[in-house]
Amino acid sequence: MTDAKDQNEAIRQLLAGIKGFRARYYERRPDSMRQLVTEGQHPEVLMIGCSDSRVDPALLTQAEPGELFVVRNVANLVPPYQPDGSYHGTSAAIEYAVKVLKVSHVIVLGHAQCGGIQGLIRLRTGQATDDDFVSPWVSIAGPACDPYIAGTSEEASQGDIDRLQQFPDVVERAAVRASVENLMTFPFVRERVEAGTLSLHGWWFDLETGDLWSIDPQTKIFLPVE
Amino acid sequence: MTDAKDQNEAIRQLLAGIKGFRARYYERRPDSMRQLVTEGQHPEVLMIGCSDSRVDPALLTQAEPGELFVVRNVANLVPPYQPDGSYHGTSAAIEYAVKVLKVSHVIVLGHAQCGGIQGLIRLRTGQATDDDFVSPWVSIAGPACDPYIAGTSEEASQGDIDRLQQFPDVVERAAVRASVENLMTFPFVRERVEAGTLSLHGWWFDLETGDLWSIDPQTKIFLPVE
Amino acid sequence: MTDAKDQNEAIRQLLAGIKGFRARYYERRPDSMRQLVTEGQHPEVLMIGCSDSRVDPALLTQAEPGELFVVRNVANLVPPYQPDGSYHGTSAAIEYAVKVLKVSHVIVLGHAQCGGIQGLIRLRTGQATDDDFVSPWVSIAGPACDPYIAGTSEEASQGDIDRLQQFPDVVERAAVRASVENLMTFPFVRERVEAGTLSLHGWWFDLETGDLWSIDPQTKIFLPVE
Amino acid sequence: MTDAKDQNEAIRQLLAGIKGFRARYYERRPDSMRQLVTEGQHPEVLMIGCSDSRVDPALLTQAEPGELFVVRNVANLVPPYQPDGSYHGTSAAIEYAVKVLKVSHVIVLGHAQCGGIQGLIRLRTGQATDDDFVSPWVSIAGPACDPYIAGTSEEASQGDIDRLQQFPDVVERAAVRASVENLMTFPFVRERVEAGTLSLHGWWFDLETGDLWSIDPQTKIFLPVE
Numbered sequence: 001m002t003d004a005k006d007q008n009e010a011i012r013q014l015l016a017g018i019k020g021f022r023a024r025y026y027e028r029r030p031d032s033m034r035q036l037v038t039e040g041q042h043p044e045v046l047m048i049g050c051s052d053s054r055v056d057p058a059l060l061t062q063a064e065p066g067e068l069f070v071v072r073n074v075a076n077l078v079p080p081y082q083p084d085g086s087y088h089g090t091s092a093a094i095e096y097a098v099k100v101l102k103v104s105h106v107i108v109l110g111h112a113q114c115g116g117i118q119g120l121i122r123l124r125t126g127q128a129t130d131d132d133f134v135s136p137w138v139s140i141a142g143p144a145c146d147p148y149i150a151g152t153s154e155e156a157s158q159g160d161i162d163r164l165q166q167f168p169d170v171v172e173r174a175a176v177r178a179s180v181e182n183l184m185t186f187p188f189v190r191e192r193v194e195a196g197t198l199s200l201h202g203w204w205f206d207l208e209t210g211d212l213w214s215i216d217p218q219t220k221i222f223l224p225v226e
Numbered sequence: 227m228t229d230a231k232d233q234n235e236a237i238r239q240l241l242a243g244i245k246g247f248r249a250r251y252y253e254r255r256p257d258s259m260r261q262l263v264t265e266g267q268h269p270e271v272l273m274i275g276c277s278d279s280r281v282d283p284a285l286l287t288q289a290e291p292g293e294l295f296v297v298r299n300v301a302n303l304v305p306p307y308q309p310d311g312s313y314h315g316t317s318a319a320i321e322y323a324v325k326v327l328k329v330s331h332v333i334v335l336g337h338a339q340c341g342g343i344q345g346l347i348r349l350r351t352g353q354a355t356d357d358d359f360v361s362p363w364v365s366i367a368g369p370a371c372d373p374y375i376a377g378t379s380e381e382a383s384q385g386d387i388d389r390l391q392q393f394p395d396v397v398e399r400a401a402v403r404a405s406v407e408n409l410m411t412f413p414f415v416r417e418r419v420e421a422g423t424l425s426l427h428g429w430w431f432d433l434e435t436g437d438l439w440s441i442d443p444q445t446k447i448f449l450p451v452e
Numbered sequence: 453m454t455d456a457k458d459q460n461e462a463i464r465q466l467l468a469g470i471k472g473f474r475a476r477y478y479e480r481r482p483d484s485m486r487q488l489v490t491e492g493q494h495p496e497v498l499m500i501g502c503s504d505s506r507v508d509p510a511l512l513t514q515a516e517p518g519e520l521f522v523v524r525n526v527a528n529l530v531p532p533y534q535p536d537g538s539y540h541g542t543s544a545a546i547e548y549a550v551k552v553l554k555v556s557h558v559i560v561l562g563h564a565q566c567g568g569i570q571g572l573i574r575l576r577t578g579q580a581t582d583d584d585f586v587s588p589w590v591s592i593a594g595p596a597c598d599p600y601i602a603g604t605s606e607e608a609s610q611g612d613i614d615r616l617q618q619f620p621d622v623v624e625r626a627a628v629r630a631s632v633e634n635l636m637t638f639p640f641v642r643e644r645v646e647a648g649t650l651s652l653h654g655w656w657f658d659l660e661t662g663d664l665w666s667i668d669p670q671t672k673i674f675l676p677v678e
Numbered sequence: 679m680t681d682a683k684d685q686n687e688a689i690r691q692l693l694a695g696i697k698g699f700r701a702r703y704y705e706r707r708p709d710s711m712r713q714l715v716t717e718g719q720h721p722e723v724l725m726i727g728c729s730d731s732r733v734d735p736a737l738l739t740q741a742e743p744g745e746l747f748v749v750r751n752v753a754n755l756v757p758p759y760q761p762d763g764s765y766h767g768t769s770a771a772i773e774y775a776v777k778v779l780k781v782s783h784v785i786v787l788g789h790a791q792c793g794g795i796q797g798l799i800r801l802r803t804g805q806a807t808d809d810d811f812v813s814p815w816v817s818i819a820g821p822a823c824d825p826y827i828a829g830t831s832e833e834a835s836q837g838d839i840d841r842l843q844q845f846p847d848v849v850e851r852a853a854v855r856a857s858v859e860n861l862m863t864f865p866f867v868r869e870r871v872e873a874g875t876l877s878l879h880g881w882w883f884d885l886e887t888g889d890l891w892s893i894d895p896q897t898k899i900f901l902p903v904e
Contacts, residue, residue: 010270010331011427015451016705017288018431018438020698026436027694028514036280037339037434043279044236051319053269053295054262058282062243062480069279072298073315074322082313083358089299090315092363093277096300096341099357105236113263115322131325132309137318201237205244208263210252212244225241242479249472254465254740288706462722462783463879467903469740470883470890478888488732489791489886495731496688503771505721505747506714508736514695521731524750525767526774535810539760541751542767544815545729548752548793551809557688565715567774583777584761589770653689657696660715662704664696677693 025065036066043069046097048090048179049109050076050116055205057109069097075116076109077140078179081186091186098188098198105199106183110176112207117172118165120145125161144178145171169204173222176202177215251291262292269295272323274316274405275335276302276342281431283335295323301342302335303366304405307412317412324414324424331425332409336402338433343398344391346371351387370404371397395430399448402428403441477517488518495521498549500542500631501561502528502568507657509561521549527568528561529592530631533638543638550640550650557651558635562628564659569624570617572597577613596630597623621656625674628654629667703743714744721747724775726768726857727787728754728794733883735787747775753794754786755818756857759864769864776866776876783877784861788854790885795850796843798823803839822856823849847882851900854880855893 025033047057048071057063057070071093078090097103120138122129124145129135148163148170164171180202183189192198202215204222213222251259274297275283283289283296297319304316323329346364348355350371355361374389374396390397406428409415418424428441430448439448477485499509500523509515509522523545530542549555562569572590574581576597581587600615600622616623632654635641644650654667656674665674703711725735726749735741735748749771756768775781798816800807802823807813826841826848842849858880861867870876880893882900891900 011425013706014271014287014289014333015438016701018286019452020288020701020706021286022436023694023698023701024514028691028698033280033436040339041279045240051295051297051322053267053293054259054291056284056289056291056294056296058284059289059291060244060247061240062246062476063240063282063285065280065282065285067279068282069277070282070298071277072296072319074318077315079313079315081358085362086312087305087308087363087366088313088359089303089305089363092300092342092359093298095357095359096277100341107240113266115326116318131321133314133318133321136311137313137315140313199237210248210259212241226245239480242475246472246475246480249468249475250740253468254472288702463877466723466739466741466785467890470738471904472740473738474888485732485888492791493731497692503747503749503774505719505745506711506743508741508743508746508748510734510736511741511743512696512699513692514698515692515734515737517732517734517737519731520734521729522734522750523729524748524771526770529767531765531767533810534765537814538764539757539815539818540765540811541755541757541815544752544794544811545750547809547811548729552793559692565718567778568770583773584759585766585770585773588763589765589767592765651689662700662711664693678697 033065041066041069041101043067043097043101044103045069045105045107046071046094046101046103047107047109048073048076048078048094050074050111050114052111052114054113054207055109055111060109060205069093069101069103073137074134075114075120075138075141075175076111076179077116077137077175078108078182079140080182094183094186095188098186098192104197105201106189107201107203108176108179108183109203109205110172111205112169112172114168114172117141117168117175120175121161121164121168121171125164127161140182141171141175141178144174148174169206173202173204173213176204176222177220180215259291267292267295267327269293269323269327270329271295271331271333272297272320272327272329273333273335274299274302274304274320276300276337276340278337278340280339280433281335281337286335286431295319295327295329299363300360301340301346301364301367301401302337302405303342303363303401304334304408305366306408320409320412321414324412324418330423331427332415333427333429334402334405334409335429335431336398337431338395338398340394340398343367343394343401346401347387347390347394347397351390353387366408367397367401367404370400374400395432399428399430399439402430403446406441485517493518493521493553495519495549495553496555497521497557497559498523498546498553498555499559499561500525500528500530500546502526502563502566504563504566506565506659507561507563512561512657521545521553521555525589526586527566527572527590527593527627528563528631529568529589529627530560530634531592532634546635546638547640550638550644556649557653558641559653559655560628560631560635561655561657562624563657564621564624566620566624569593569620569627572627573613573616573620573623577616579613592634593623593627593630596626600626621658625654625656625665628656629672632667711743719744719747719779721745721775721779722781723747723783723785724749724772724779724781725785725787726751726754726756726772728752728789728792730789730792732791732885733787733789738787738883747771747779747781751815752812753792753798753816753819753853754788754857755794755815755853756786756860757818758860772861772864773866776864776870780875782875783879784867785879785881786854786857786861787881787883788850789883790847790850792846792850795819795846795853798853799839799842799846799849803842805839818860819849819853819856822852826852847884851880851882851891854882855898858893
């Protein structure tokens with residue numbers, strides 16, 4: 001948080017960035033953007049990433065405009081299929097990507113030092129939370145967390161809490177696995193996966209080392225890539 | 227959608243991109259990333275953008291890791307404040323950004339050629355829709371659309387439909403305005419806006435020309451920037 | 453200049469940069485580099501720039517590999533045509549670009565705060581110089597400097613010296629103009645310019661403001677671009 | 679070479695690139711450029727590269743403005759020390775980098791598919807050449823080439839010629855080695871190298887694979903990096 005002058009500075013810099021984008025993509029190399037405008041987007045990949053400012057899907061993968069259809073929410077979570085008519089932003093994006101854009105891949109991208117997963121750990125170990133939306137939202141991955149604590153959240157021992165806070169990455173990866181599993185509860189996802197036209201991927205980016213881990217298709221275990 | 231060989235190619239390219247990211251941000255210029263790891267993220271801006279692959283907030287604003295906390299959903303929508311304990315991904319991200327990260331700015335970033343807004347126009351003009359999540363989700367901005375059609379969706383004339391499909395940008399901008407207004411229904415947002423520690427912004431990016439429009443704080447009208 | 457540890461650090465960072473280049477141009481987006489390898493280079497532009505680390509032609513123009521054939525020397529100078537069999541690096545590059553690569557443009561790119569031009573001013577105002585190569589080299593542009601001092605270097609008044617040191621940009625631009633004129637002493641350049649297949653350009657980049665100036669084809673005067 | 683319309687297009691694109699540079703380095707992230715303007719340049723590295731458009735030192739090493747003082751000429755050659763008062767562009771840049779800027783490193787950067795080295799091979803194998811400057815210039819590296827042909831250029835057998843044209847990379851690397859050796863003929867270079875304040879490096883970039891080779895300090899043999 002900054003004072004009024006710096007506030008304007010942040011906005012001014014973003015506007016300068018857009019000016020640079022316009023110079024680059026509309027004047028310097030207009031071909032690809034022009035094609036994206038006249039022919040529409042045809043991304044092959046839906047990436048479901050975290051809102052965390054340090055793990056930007058486009059920067060991380062050096063993507064150009066048009067390559068990635070992106071959902072970003074707290075803790076890169078996929079809720080289960082619930083077609084109840086209420087507002088489901090992530091599910092709507094998955095539906096649009098899979099049914100309208102016909103992407104070939106859905107990647108759930110988790111990462112180290114995830115604040116949302118910290119919130120989940122606090123929640124499931126019985127620590128006090130004080131929010132309207134974060135706790136209900138991250139509870140999507142609650143069942144994924146439970147195997148890593150001895151009992152229920154009410155009964156979590158201090159040892160459980162310490163261990164989880166020391167090794168939150170096991171929960172982060174379990175949450176990615178849970179989101180990939182939730183993807184399979186969407187009929188239009190399952191159908192395409194079983195038909196071989198859609199692949200699901202679970203990735204976890206180690207913010208501290210820059211290494212990427214991914215779920216091995218056979219063993220379902222996270223392994224470092226390369 | 228591509229055949230099996232190309233499918234693997236898309237993933238292989240993303241992995242190569244991450245290798246390049248690691249070379250750049252962990253080896254070539256490790257200082258900023260190392261600081262983001264040891265001190266955590268301190269973004270000044272929450273940007274709520276569309277999942278559309280052509281309008282990536284980081285690319286568009288030439289942001290570096292750590293600068294933007296980002297939500298991306300279909301049509302960059304903010305639902306109204308509904309603390310009912312169900313899964314509200316966008317609201318959770320807004321809460322985290324405002325209450326935990328204490329951002330100074332929230333920017334709703336709309337854009338031209340928005341597929342989600344096309345869906346909304348179809349929905350509100352009584353055309354057939356066939357989806358589980360997209361229609362309910364985009365209906366968040368429904369009231370913003372209504373002033374631009376003569377009557378209710380049941381009664382929409384062909385002229386109404388034609389006009390909206392020809393000028394969807396008025397609906398796109400109305401939807402941004404509606405999302406900014408919905409932000410003010412969150413008590414923790416309103417409180418900070420009224421205290422002067424948080425600013426709300428409504429932007430619309432003209433994908434065809436590269437121009438940015440923003441809501442003028444006085445008149446509430448969208449004006450081209452610069 | 454740095455101590456031994458930092459010395460190695462500088463090299464280590466360049467090697468990391470090359471690793472990133474390889475990831476980007478050989479793995480992430482291999483098409484353009486592969487084409488440059490199999491079909492050879494076909495740049496349309498020869499750019500003759502300064503060795504100054506702050507004015508890199510590729511960075512300044514956001515060029516990709518293959519776009520610019522580049523000469524860089526102290527003060528972006530073009531010597532006159534002297535086919536005497538001795539070592540003429542800049543002339544060899546001009547010959548190769550024009551006769552072998554058949555570029556369509558030659559751009560001489562000068563800039564503000566040029567250390568080479570500072571050396572020229574010292575030289576032509578009778579100040580002591582102590583070097584083997586810089587003074588003879590920058591004397592290429594000596595005649596371009598003379599109109600801006602009252603008399604010969606031996607007679608330069610303190611006022612002359614002060615004025616030139618205060619407004620070195622007039623000399624920097626005069627030197628660009630002189631280099632463009634020297635280009636026309638090369639028969640193979642003149643021939644193509646007169647045939648309309650080669651264009652010569654004189655640019656000056658204002659390092660302090662980021663503005664570019666270029667020689668107006670009609671008046672031969674430097675004018676700001678845009 | 680292009681027609682008149684495309685000619686203007688090439689220039690227009692470079693100007694758009696400069697506009698993007700200005701947006702990025704003067705508006706989006708002005709700090710580093712502002713410092714380079716007020717404090718002057720302090721590069722640690724002089725890089726002597728080829729004019730070839732595919733091997734740009736800044737792009738290849740992902741350098742930012744201010745990092746590399748750069749000479750670019752045909753075949754990245756360093757002539758021997760000849761303080762005879764005539765125009766020696768490369769020597770002037772070396773002198774400026776070493777004596778004024780006090781760089782810690784000089785890197786000679788060669789590369790595969792070097793047109794200048796092809797010219798040298800033609801020259802030393804007695805093939806016809808028809809130029810004013812390229813042949814004299816590349817003859818700087820002539821002695822480096824000779825060990826790889828059986829006799830003098832007059833006597834080169836067709837086998838010699840074929841072998842060299844098939845494996846020009848041995849000559850490219852020999853030429854880099856010769857340039858590094860020529861650097862040591864400059865008293866102000868030798869003095870600093872012997873004092874341990876300046877390091878010399880010979881690199882060769884394999885354009886076909888993206889691999890970098892460098893001269894091993896002990897054995898003087900080129901080895902792949904990593």
